[in-house]
Amino acid sequence: MSERETAGAPAAAEPNAGIGAAQRETGFEPFLKKHPILHMAGALLALTAFVAFLLGLIHTQTAPVIARLQAETLEAAVSGVVPGTASFQPLQADSWPKLVKSVRECRDETGALLGFAVETAPSGFGGTISLLVGVDPEGVVTGVSILDMKETPNLGTKTDDPSFLSRFVGKSVGFKLGPGAGDVQAISGATVSSTAVAGGVAAGIAAALQITQGEGTVG
Amino acid sequence: MNKTLAQFRNGLFTQNPTLVLLLGMCPALAVSTTLLNGLGMGLCATLVLICSNTVISALRRLIPEKIRIAAYVVIIAGFVTAVEMLLGAYLPSLSKSLGLFIPLIVVNCIILARAEAFASKNGVARSALDGLTMGLGFTMSMGIISLIREVLGNGTLFSNGKPVGSADFTGLVLIPPDVFPPVLAIAMPMGGFLTLGFVIAAMQRIMSRRRKEGKA
Known part of the structure; x- marks a missing residue:
């Protein structure tokens, strides 16, 4: 923050010259002088209320547009993680596994169940990562996509790359990050973000297994 | 007219906010890894700076002196939030690539510094012009720094920040990674400091030479 010595000098010399003249007769200005607080x-x-009012006006105009764009993005993302999806609808449950925000059931044109698109919200380095995990009814990952994140640019944001996200495809319950064969390799320099994405994928698998196999598979 | 020219010279060179006043270092280091990000950040900050300078100058006699900083921050944050919502609704692709950095404009100290040092003491037109010239100075500095960092650190120009060779990559590849691998350190925060230091030194050199010539 940069504060100058001469800051606000003219304003200080004659505070509220404009208001004062108009309101002197009403005794408003002496009152304000007596109670500067x-x-x-x-x-x-007054200022914050006015700014909030204007922002509210802009919000009423932009919110529907933003919501429509998000719905379109979601639609594209769902068919991206569960290939062949023709229609999808949200599923309800009393409780989902940890980190799971919502589950959508995906069907192809004939109405056959393809799998589930699970929205999970693991915590990354810079806040919550919004993740969409496609899982088939057997609990095998079919695709992963990042909807939204606030990770460090050029480090954590590298997790939003097909070459990393595709490493999860074909994994099922119990997979882990690591150097071994069959493990998912994390991105160097972005361990926290990679771990968070892996946690979100695991939660997606757990949610799919909960639906197809009933209770007791919380991972 | 002369005063206008002088304001442009101040904003771009003699009082360049980034390279001479050393304000707004966080975006200068954090967002300067690709040219598009750098210029986008510069232009968004310029827009907010023009708006906030204008409003603060218009309200300068109404804002009680003791709470002026709080009032300025409210005005600046209001404009930034409005820009964020409008970009999200009408320019979603720009919003997606800049999304993380737009809220950072609130704490860009160039904007608060110009409110305090200029807009609170000058007329509306001069303050708006100050916002434009200072914003352009910031944008120019961001452009220079991010140009150097993108070419050396990534080997590309106008890239969208995706890895070279991946399907999502757009932009020009100047130095293919298999010919000469990019200097990763330049793309890292450390390279930001180094680049900034060299650019500031070059700026000082040019200006001191000019001053000497002016005297001679």
């Missing part, structure tokens, strides 16, 4: 609080309240 009310003056300051009132001015800040």
